[in-house]
Amino acid sequence: MVVGEISQQRNLIIIGGGPGGYSAAIRGAQLGLSVTLIEQADLGGVCLNKGCIPSKIFTHAATKRSETKHLQDLGIGNGDDAFYVNKLLTYKDKVIAGLRAGVESLCKENQIEVISGKATFLGVDRIGVENGHQFDIFEFEQVIIATGSTPMMPLGLKEKGERILLSHEIFEIEEIPPHLIVNGQDYIALEVASSFAALGSKVTILFDDKGDTFDESINKELNRLFKRRKITVYKDVQLISTNETESEIAITFTNKNVEETITGSHFFLTGIRTPNVEPLGIKRIGIVQSDEGFIQVDGNMQTSIPSIYAIGDVTEGSLMAIKAIKQGKAAVEAIAGRKPEVDLTFLPIVAHTIPPIVSVGLTEQNARNFGMEVRVSQFPLAGNGYASITGKKDGFIKVIADSTTEIISGIHMIGEGAIEMSGTFVQLLEMAAKEEDVKFPLYAHPGFSEGLLEAVEGLIGQAIHIAPSKKKTLLKV
């Protein structure tokens, strides 16, 4: 490797072509900036190539397979639910390739310079980009670090054999695990457990004691549905060790302080994520980082060095593509002299389980912990006409509102249509909507969105499709 003497001038450089990085690049181009995007692997990043997109191919397949029985009820097919994982992997590759080509062409159309290689900071105003034997130096006016994060084994569990799968590996698996043990409480663990159970695995899930991701009521319903689908659930689990042999893997853990060992064919764990900062050499130039190495940024995504910005997983906070995309646009807008703002208060937490889950705003427990005067209503989808038609009667919509101001402070749903309806939920919360704002509009009939209307009507005991006696008990919740 030869360090070149001549450095090239660039305006805005973005390191990392994941959803945050490429969104920032395109928004930059739209605002008239000259943008250079550096990516060491594939455009689209973890999200497109290893994370969000592949996982949703699996959850989608799982959902479709779980509908076999219902399709038969409708007179479609003969109930054959044979599943060929290789075909799914081919389908996955095709979808990913298509989406990636889309991103590449968008970058091209927006005249974004895409450079392949690994970036390293040489100073506060220049980076080196290494690609095989080639090494180029670029001087920049601003740079945005969007290098993302990598899943890691949790501290304490060091050995990682072939039967242990992390989130970037599980969706590349070529056989459906006969018995998959899942550890974690977050949406990824829930999606893996739910999907592989529907695709034919025997599934055991070990919930840790790290607190709840969702409203208590949703955890309860999910538990019930998991049990119905023969998924074995252990709560309050603390992992002790794993022991991998040629044919199986044994997991030892404490469950409510009792030590237990179970064996399965594969072990999935969400693990922890570490920011991809090491190769960048940012410590040398003195960018402020958290104890775990995440880059610290202010409201404009600016780091402690004014010319350097950072967005997405590499910064502190939740590890979500939506966060990265929002921050990416905001950083570029700040650089272009605009006044962006990122507020993650109503970041929806989404799990593509069967049925899917969405959570936005305060949970009932949180609201009560904050000492708020709230009223709560839960509308079961069993009372929704469209749920009956589609055979998706599990789940409910729960609404939490301030009982004085009637402003809605949280909406939670487990049930069919939750992902699409989450858009309405976040809009209501961002608009600081009051109960009447939901009750006034007209809703498609029959449709799942009527469930939201009834959940809000239920706040004052006026849901049409809940019997009066039941209404009372629901209001007491």
Add this chain to the structure above:
Amino acid sequence: MLEVKLHDIGEGMTEGEIIHYLVKVGDSVSTDQPLVEVQTDKMIAELTSPCSGIVKQIIIEAGETVKVGTSLIYIEAHDAVRTEQKTQPERNQNVKKQDFQSNEQVKKSSQNTFSRILAAPYTRKIARENNINLEDVQATDPSGKVTEEDVYRFLKGQKTEKESVKIVPQVTSTKETPDEIPFKGIRKKIAEKMTKSLFTIPHVTHFDEVNMTNLFKMREDLKASGESIGVSAFLIKALVISLKDFPIFNAELDEVNSRILLKKNYHIGLATNTESGLIVPVLHDADKKSIKDIHKEVKGLTERAIAGKLQPFEMQNSTFTVSNVGPLGSTGATPIINYPETALIAFHKTKKRPIVNNHDEIVIGHIMTLSMAFDHRVADGATAVAFTNRFASLIEQPHKLIMEMI
């Protein structure tokens, strides 16, 4: 640098007059230390320091009247985190930001409360682009939700302040010009309230006499035993007992919803004369208080009213108002009701008069006159007379008050 702004101290005030600064530039101040006295249309209030630090600049001079939201003082906080905004990307990149504070750090410090901005995204955008902190904008909606209109109004307020030019009145020396009293503050507020009341309520006033002789005797007996209680405490007690028997006078006419609200609270307004004008402090829950407590509380309220030191809540929610003009003189009046209440009673001077007693003898009696104004939409004359009769009987035979003790 922290700005201390004139904020709404209560009752929806919109402006205030800077009376007097309690600190000067260079002074070191601690948190909650009073900084400045402000006169609103109802009271004088003190604004306190939000932090400990040093007074850097006094922006508005004493004597000026300014709008809510105006910055009055700059304070440099002791452990201040500077948050100056960078406008252009700096070319001098070797300089590290000294004031760097990450988003997460800010967030973590406020994790015990649900920090939610009650405004739609577009409203937030307007505020952001005009460098307005949404927390400074007063919401019209009682829920605290800030709307676009609120932000635009705030913006307009800022602008008119900047643009307003003081007009110096032209003085011509050849003509005698009348002296001017500014028509503002408490004077203006009184004018508004009185006009509203008199143009809304069909007033009827009736007069009566009350023989105070027995009450005076009882007071003297009490005094001899070491308890000194003012006459007004007895009058208020008797009044509250009478109001309970005639709840129609402790009421409010709600014309919009076509109903009369009989109030369950007995909050007695006490019309008080102060240097700056009429002020009505409120004795809350008079029905739940002993004569002794009433005496003490009335004294305190009156003193604070005269000193201009009433708290906003001490001037709110009265259900019936009393105007005790006796100490000043007079034998009758046609008082104006404290809108939206239903009635008001004025007590006049007690004078020695020849009266005929039960034995048809002429003796000296202590006679007080009263004027009772009431809303003829809500009550009729006969009821009002029955009400004052009940009141008079309690005062004339004060031992009856004992029967009403809780």
